[in-house]
Amino acid sequence: MRLKKRNLFYQRILFLILALIIIKYVLFSYPQPGVADQGDFQRVMSEGGIGLIHEDIINLDFKRFNEYTVTDYSIKDNGFIKFESSTIGYIIYFISLICRSIGEDVFKTQYLAVIYVIIYVSALYIIMKSMNIKSRLKFGILSLLSLFVFLDGNYLIWFNSLYGEPMMISTLMLFIAAYSSYVYKKYTLKDDNKIIGRIVFIFIAAFLFVGSKMQIITAMPMIIFMLVKVLLDNRKVISKVNLVCLSVFLVIILIYPMRITMKNKEMSKDTQYNSVFYGVLNSSNDPKQDLIDLGLNSDMYVEAGKHAYLNPDEYVKYAPKTEITENEFYRKMSNGKLAKFYLTHPIRLIEGMKYTANHAFITGTGLGKYSRSYSEESIREFDKFTIWSKFRENKFPKNIRFVILIYTMIFSVSIYKYVKNKGNNKIRNKIYIIWLLIFIAALQFPMPFVGNGEADTTKQLFLFNFITDVIILISVYWSISKGIDFIGCKYKSIKSV
Structure with a gap:
């Protein structure tokens, strides 16, 4: 048993090493790729207290938008960051403080990319550990699936930019990791000792996620439900002082995205x-x-x-x-x-959803991927470790029926498992994570067309596409896991004859 645990530990370390190797190859190898600004960066720059460097401002031939990446920004002295800033603004602000403390007055998007990598990979590692997989074969399969799907180049490339998309998916994974870690400690280990640390982790991750982009406001009902449930489930375990503090934090999390929306x-x-x-x-x-x-x-x-x-x-x-x-x-x-x-014109809504489905499953972008210093000709193609995203984009049916089929299947199975496991809090709390993802995706899918017409549809489906990948990976792994269990049982029964 001890040897088996040690082997699983080594597998997790191997997963971590492979993840960092892939990220180094995709994101930090010369020429470092990124995504050009299409006009979205200014708001984030203002929040984080950064601006264009002097050389770019006075350069009459400077091309700021669409064609080339811009990675260097001047750090300004804007005082304290405001509460209604997005969470990416907070991170940029604190990175800038560190830069200033060591005498550096240039903010580089690569610094932000490093923070995203730390959050993202740490979240993946915590999730893998919290799943408590006993089989080395199953863990190996899940590791490979996760590496190919979640470290796809068309996800990682956004890390080296000022877009909100990488903050959104990184903090969503962090929230899943925090909740999974909590479920593992409370319901797998059945250990309430120092559970407050896991709960605070959930609340911090929730705060970072709901403030990552304005569009996350639609996820608030399910996020608040899960936070309230955690508080109620632990009201007799944690102290009254901690309960009050967390309740105040809950109110802050509720108000925060509303303040961001009002500001913008x-x-x-x-x-x-x-x-x-x-x-x-x-x-x-x-x-x-x-x-x-x-x-x-x-x-x-x-x-x-x-x-x-x-x-x-x-x-x-x-x-x-x-x-x-x-x-x-x-x-x-x-x-x-x-x-x-749209409620009184359902046909128009269906037509809009068909249009949206036709733009789904695309995480790449036609914006420039490299700096002008690397190539005078704008390079808009990117193919480093993009096996999964290219497969998804080219092979998945882009129609509303396929979208409904995927989510109906996983939702139906999750309801069946939820009902079947009455009294099993470990399973039921894991299902809440799946329901959170389904809930967010269900509202994210119609949002681009209903809320923004046909403008920038593909980019606004970024979170929906990411959640779809998570849902598909869960489904594929669950099916393979059940298949391995079935074959194992058959093998044992044959061997015992």
Whole structure:
């Protein structure tokens, strides 16, 4: 038994070493790849207290967007970071403090990539350990699947950028790791001693996750449910002082993403504009009637099919963020009206979901991948360790039926296992993680089209695609594990005859 445990420990260390080798090859080998800015970085730069370096500002030939990666930024003295900043802003701010303390005034995105790697790989390691897999064969299979899926180059490449996507998936994995670690200690080891440490870990991971991007606000109900459940399950185990402190932390976690959303009203206005003119009206047969159904002025139909990022002279009358659009559109439009429109026009919603499904399962991007100093010609292709993402993109059916099939199957099996394991808190708490993922994915899938029209759909499906990978990996591993158990039982029965 002791030898078996030692072998499993060595397997986990081997997994860790292989993961770091892959990451070094994909992300930190020359020329270090990344993802060019498509206009999203400025908000994060402002939050984190960084800006363009002086050489780039005065360079008249500097190309900031779309074509080349920019990795070096000037560290500014902006005082203390604000509560409503995203969690990536916090990390950039603290990295900048460290840089300043050693006399460095340049922030490099590679520093951020290192933090992501630490969070991401640590989370994977904790999850693997907390699963408490006894079989070396099963652990080896899960390790290989995890390396190919989660360390795919089209995930890792985003780490070397200021986009929120890597923060989003890294902290989601951290939350899963924290909850898995808690379940392992409380329900596998049945050890409540110092359980407060595991609970605090869950709350910190939840805070980092819900503040990673504005779109995570849809995950709040399930996140809050899981946090409340943890508190209720341990109310007799932890001290009253700790219970009160965690309750206050829970309120902070609840308020935090709302504050981020309120701060970024201008961005919300862009998505609101896109949701109507580039979504509802884009392929409408009767845009005037659709506007009437939305409670808006029908003469806005002249802007049908336009998004919020065109040049001002490309709009006929209702350009974004102008006074007339403010009075006639922004003040009259609401998420409630949009939801009501799709509920009363289900065919339009289905058509939108078909469009979304056609853009699913793509984690790559057409943006530039390397710096201009490496190549004057913008390089937009990337193929380092992208076996899984290329397979997913080219082989998965891009239709709504396939999406529904995947999630219906895993949800049905999870309900069956949940009912079957009444009284087994270990199994049931693991199923809560699966339900969390399904819940988030179910809301993330329609969000791009409903909330932003046909603008940037592939990028906005990033979290949905990641969760789909997690769901598929769980399903494949579970099936293989059951197959190994079945073969093992058959072998034993034959051997005993």
